[in-house]
Amino acid sequence: MGRSAGFMVLAGLAQLVGATVVVLMCVMLGHFQGGYGWGYQNPHKFNYHPLFMTIGLIFLYGDGKCPHILSLGVSFIILVVYSTGDDIILYLAITKWLRTVSRLHHMKW
Numbered sequence: 001m002g003r004s005a006g007f008m009v010l011a012g013l014a015q016l017v018g019a020t021v022v023v024l025m026c027v028m029l030g031h032f033q034g035g036y037g038w039g040y041q042n043p044h045k046f047n048y049h050p051l052f053m054t055i056g057l058i059f060l061y062g063d064g065k066c067p068h069i070l071s072l073g074v075s076f077i078i079l080v081v082y083s084t085g086d087d088i089i090l091y092l093a094i095t096k097w098l099r100t101v102s103r104l105h106h107m108k109w
Contacts (some may be wrong), residue, residue, distance in 0.1 A: 017060045025054045052097040060090045 030036060036047050063086055080102045 022055055022059050025051055030109055049101055056090060056094050056097065
């Protein structure tokens with residue numbers, strides 16, 4: 001196993017750990033914290049916030065940086081397209097999540 005193969009194994013393990021954290025967060029919030037809710041009077045509506053923060057800040061942000069690190073034999077154009085697409089998805093998701101949290105914080109109870 002060469003240096004690059006060992007690095008790819010570690011990168012794959014890092015992806016697996018990130019996906020596992022997201023799944024565990026879904027299970028923890030869905031089962032042990034009472035589930036998810038949407039609406040004005042639902043007490044579980046803020047359970048979405050830690051889930052979305054975990055997906056955005058741990059998993060998607062890490063995926064946005066992976067193409068530059070794992071660019072073993074991949075053309076530059078493919079790297080740019082993949083990274084730009086991942087960053088656009090991340091930007092749109094974070095914008096939607098922040099808008100939702102902002103609206104929920106400013107509601108009249």
